[in-house]
Amino acid sequence: MTAGPAIPLEDELGDVLDKAQHCAGLNEEQLAARAGVTVEKIQNAEDYRYDDLTDDDLHRVAAALHLNEVGLSALARNQYPRPRTSGLPFCVHPMHIPFGIGVVNAYAVVDCATGVGVLFDGGTGFEALQSVWPKAVTRIEAVFLTHPEAEHVGGLSGALRQHGLGTFYGPRGGCPRPECWPLGEGETVVAAGYQITAFSTPGHCAEHNCYVVRPKAVPRARALLISGDLIFAGSLGGGYFSCSQVLQHARRILGALPASTVIAPGHGPMTTVENELKYNPFLV
Numbered sequence: 001m002t003a004g005p006a007i008p009l010e011d012e013l014g015d016v017l018d019k020a021q022h023c024a025g026l027n028e029e030q031l032a033a034r035a036g037v038t039v040e041k042i043q044n045a046e047d048y049r050y051d052d053l054t055d056d057d058l059h060r061v062a063a064a065l066h067l068n069e070v071g072l073s074a075l076a077r078n079q080y081p082r083p084r085t086s087g088l089p090f091c092v093h094p095m096h097i098p099f100g101i102g103v104v105n106a107y108a109v110v111d112c113a114t115g116v117g118v119l120f121d122g123g124t125g126f127e128a129l130q131s132v133w134p135k136a137v138t139r140i141e142a143v144f145l146t147h148p149e150a151e152h153v154g155g156l157s158g159a160l161r162q163h164g165l166g167t168f169y170g171p172r173g174g175c176p177r178p179e180c181w182p183l184g185e186g187e188t189v190v191a192a193g194y195q196i197t198a199f200s201t202p203g204h205c206a207e208h209n210c211y212v213v214r215p216k217a218v219p220r221a222r223a224l225l226i227s228g229d230l231i232f233a234g235s236l237g238g239g240y241f242s243c244s245q246v247l248q249h250a251r252r253i254l255g256a257l258p259a260s261t262v263i264a265p266g267h268g269p270m271t272t273v274e275n276e277l278k279y280n281p282f283l284v
């Protein structure tokens with residue numbers, strides 16, 4: 001595992017409340033009434049001002065929105081747990097590309113000795129991807145796309161050209177270009193010595209894949225989940241297509257994988273299945 005810079009969580013408490021409120025179909029007044037907390041406190045929290053939120057307020061807001069109170073309180077106190085993500089049987093190089101006020105991530109998963117491996121997502125553009133490309137990554141033998149949004153697709157064509165590849169893999173029904181080969185639920189590709197299995201996880205957008213990566217030779221080794229914009233450390237992706245599907249797939253995927261599985265999200269820092277099952281505010 002390559003130690004990356006300490007990057008902030010993708011979502012603060014205010015973002016989590018905003019997403020949860022949106023998914024519950026409540027406005028601020030309705031949430032305040034349901035939780036028994038003043039509208040001003042709700043508005044302050046969604047504007048990233050948490051000083052006046054007491055533990056009791058957080059307890060009641062968590063109950064009103066069916067959120068994990070422990071994780072929600074940890075976010076409010078800026079103490080969301082960051083687990084160790086080392087111990088994988090290959091090297092993961094997160095490439096953090098500035099995007100909005102945070103980062104969008106691409107990942108190279110490679111053999112630590114040779115630097116040969118596979119790429120997940122392409123960042124905002126090829127120049128941006130190149131600017132954070134690790135020297136240790138020497139060759140890419142296959143490329144995978146989690147979902148066809150601009151900040152994840154941008155650098156793909158350039159990366160394909162640079163590594164002499166004609167095609168990449170993407171979600172079935174959500175392949176943005178003719179050179180994209182669709183992968184549906186449970187379909188597995190073997191590339192660069194890795195077994196990469198797609199899970200169809202729509203909800204953030206209409207078509208979205210997560211990928212589980214294991215070394216082909218050691219299928220029981222600690223696994224890596226490329227979670228795209230389904231699961232973030234401390235949050236979930238926005239349910240722009242379907243909130244209920246985001247929740248359903250997040251629960252399904254986290255429930256299906258070993259607790260030790262490392263998660264590499266499309267935004268924010270890496271985490272683990274164990275950590276998110278315990279603390280992710282959306283998972284109760």
Ligand SMILES: [Fe+2]
Binds near residue numbers: 151229267
């Ligand atoms: Fe995204």
